[in-house]
Amino acid sequence: MTTPASGDQDEELPVSAVNPPIMVLLVDDQVMVAEAVRRALLCEPEIEFHYCSNPAEAVAIAKQVQPTVILQDLVMPTVGGLDLVRQYRDELQTSSIPIIVLSTKEEASVKSDAFRVGANDYLVKLPDRIELIARIRYHSAAYVSQLQRDEAYRALRKSQQALMESNLELQRLTNVDGLTGLSNRRFFAEYYETEWLGAIREKKAISILMVDIDHFKQYNDTYGHLAGDEVLKSVAESLRENFRRPRDLVVRMGGEEFIVILPQTTATELAALxxxxxxxxxxxxxxxxxxxxxxxxxxxxxxxxxxxEPDEFSFSLVEAADKAMYEAKRSGRNRAVMSKGYLAE
Incomplete structure (x- = not known):
């Protein structure tokens, strides 16, 4: 007989234990019963037997041994067998371990109470050796199978979570400009269409700013492309800092050109911005x-x-902002020009 010292472990049943041997824990205050069960299992090398004579230590020992089946006496002097069944079920580490209740009585009401509090099976002691081993094997196999299913499910969930995170990161990267960290042209089209339709539903104005760095080619020719990249990042950060409302979106369209979507923004507000x-x-x-x-x-x-308006072409607003930007260039650059024929207060 193996009687482990009482102990307590707060950790959940380790995943590595999903293929254990058959581990039987008998909780019974009668040593003679324990010896009879030990002898019945002696010729079964794959069954490991553990015995607890003190019911007050039963839950702690079950956590330590991690049995695949608990044989639980129903009547003991200090703690009732049904109370112990409830305690096993209340603990995470023992909540699903199969419990075979051992009783001296073949009474339907006693059986009913045992099953009601969480027992898996009921035997009148001492049971026939063949029946005892058969029931131990059956409940242990079901428990191990459940552990394996749980492990497979956890592995699947972990794999799905990793895949989802990878997909989200991939989606983020495909929607972000690698140099500036702003949204890119691809994301702009999706987001702008969503905000345009939202403006129609909400009957609110939507605004667009087109931004272009003046004489950027000459800058690259003079200072080099690496310096030009730093200018792009600095301008992008300035735009980001100036448009911080939750629905504002700053986009690098390509090269030295940027666009800003400003939902619920009037022409007067836009000119100031x-x-x-x-x-x-x-x-x-x-x-x-x-x-x-x-x-x-x-x-x-x-x-x-x-x-x-509902039947209006959404990119007509972008075209109007683009024309206004070219007007700003023609009129001297380093300035903002608002579209004259495409305004909403």
């Missing part, structure tokens, strides 16, 4: 001695606002 961002880029004071506009990096901004 456009001027603010022109001044913000000026304030960066990034040297650009090759620019005929100023000795530092500047931008040209075009804006358009619309209260959209």
């Amino acid at each position: 456009a001027t603010k961002v022109v001044l913000a880029v000026e304030a960066l004071n990034l040297p650009h001695l090759a620019s005929p506009v100023a000795p530092y990096v500047t931008i040209s901004v075009g804006g358009a606002t619309r209260l959209p």
Whole structure:
């Protein structure tokens, strides 16, 4: 007989134990019964027998041994067998271990009580050796199978979680400009269409700003492409800092061109925001001695606002903002121009 010392472990049953041998824990205050059960199982090498004579230690020993079957005496002097069954079921580590209740009585009401509190089986002691082993094998196999299913499920969930995280990261990367960290053209199309339809439903204005760095080719020719990349990142960060509302979206469309989606923004608000961002880029004071506009990096901004109609072409607003931006360039650059024929207050 093996009687482990009382102990307590708070950890959940380890996954590595999903293929254990048959582990039997007998909880009975009668040593003669324990010896009879031990002898009955002696010729079964794959069955490991453990015995607990003190019911007060039964739950702790069950946590330590991690049996695949518990043989539980029903009547003991200090703790009732049914109370112990309830205790096993209340503990995470023992809640699903099969329990075979051993009783001296073949009474339906006693059996009913045992099953009601969580027992899996009921035997009148001492049971026939062949029947005892058969029931131990049956319940142990069912328990191990359940552990294996749980392990497979956990592995599947872990794999699904990893795949989902990978897909989310891949989606994020496909929607983000690698240089500036802003959203890219691909995401712009999806997001803009969503906000345009939202503006129609909400009957709210939606605004667009087109932003272009002035004489950027000359900057690259003078300072080199690595310096040009740093300018793109600096301008992108300035745009990000100036448009921080939850639904605002700053996008790098490609090259030195950016676009900003501003839901629920009127023409008056847009004009003020456009001027603010022109001044913000000026304030960066990034040297650009090759620019005929100023000795530092500047931008040209075009804006358009619309209260959209259901049958209206959504990209007409983008086109209007783009035309306004080119008007800003033609009129001297380093400024913002609002579309005259495409406004909504």
